[in-house]
Amino acid sequence: MNKTGRTVLLVALAATIGAAGFFAGRSIGNRSAPATDERAIAYWRAPMDPTEVYDGPGQSRMGMDLVPVYEDELSGGDARVSIPDGFVEIDPRVAQNMGVRSTTVQRKSFSRQIRTVGEVGYDEERLFVVNTKISGWIEKLNVNYVGDTVRENEPLLEIYSPELVSTQEEYLLALQNVRNLPNGATPSIRADAERLLAAARSR
Incomplete structure (x- = not known):
């Protein structure tokens, strides 16, 4: 192979290596860039008590895993103050695990048969x-x-x-x-x- 042929071969090889490095760098950069659709966590709260909030993950005072509250779930500001008094909010996953069921409130007689044991005694005021x-x-x-x-x-x-x-x-x-x-x-x-x-x- 003459000198001119070797020069052309080296130039082609260098171009190939440069192109490969360029595309590899773009691929790595795309993988390392953060996902734009990742949800931002506002804070963490206890599953059974929405007023018990924390800055990071962990466990509540009841020993249950904290659940995240995302920024897009907050309506009208901080959800910690948007829950009215007397209301209880339970995470859907916790409700599913506990078997919580809800129904419409109705007025009706409540009766239940209870079998238990007892002891008959004397009226001490009449002894x-x-x-x-x-x-x-x-x-x-x-x-x-x-x-x-x-x-x-x-x-x-x-x-x-x-x-x-x-x-x-x-x-x-x-x-x-x-x-x-x-x-x-x-x-x-x-x-x-x-x-x-x-x-x-x-x-």
Whole structure:
């Protein structure tokens, strides 16, 4: 090959390499350029509470993944203040995972059968404890089991008390003494007898 042929070959090879580098650079530049249709994220919020917002991704106080809020979703400014009071906004993905269903509000009777266990007790305000003021022992018990019916003025038991018998005898003697006072008894004697009768009755 002569000198002129080699020169033409080198020029053609250089042109080919230059063209390949030019197109490769354009291809790389196109791949590295950011997509113009990528949505811009305004902020991140909790799925269950739209007022709980964050600057970046992460988890909410309930341990759920934050969801992004995009700039094109904001209507009339920041969506954090566009939600009226009393409204709850749930991300559609969270609603789908939770199985949330909605329907029109209607007025109707609500009834549901519930099977449960319970314990029947006594009204503590109507329970009474009976205590005797004398010593002795019970000879007969008219109410002898829990839940027995008791009526007003019905005797509950019969008790024998030597102390009560002695006091009763003293009262009967004092009563007999007052009744046996002669008509001519002095007022002081009659007063003493009546005082003994009153003392025996109070015991």
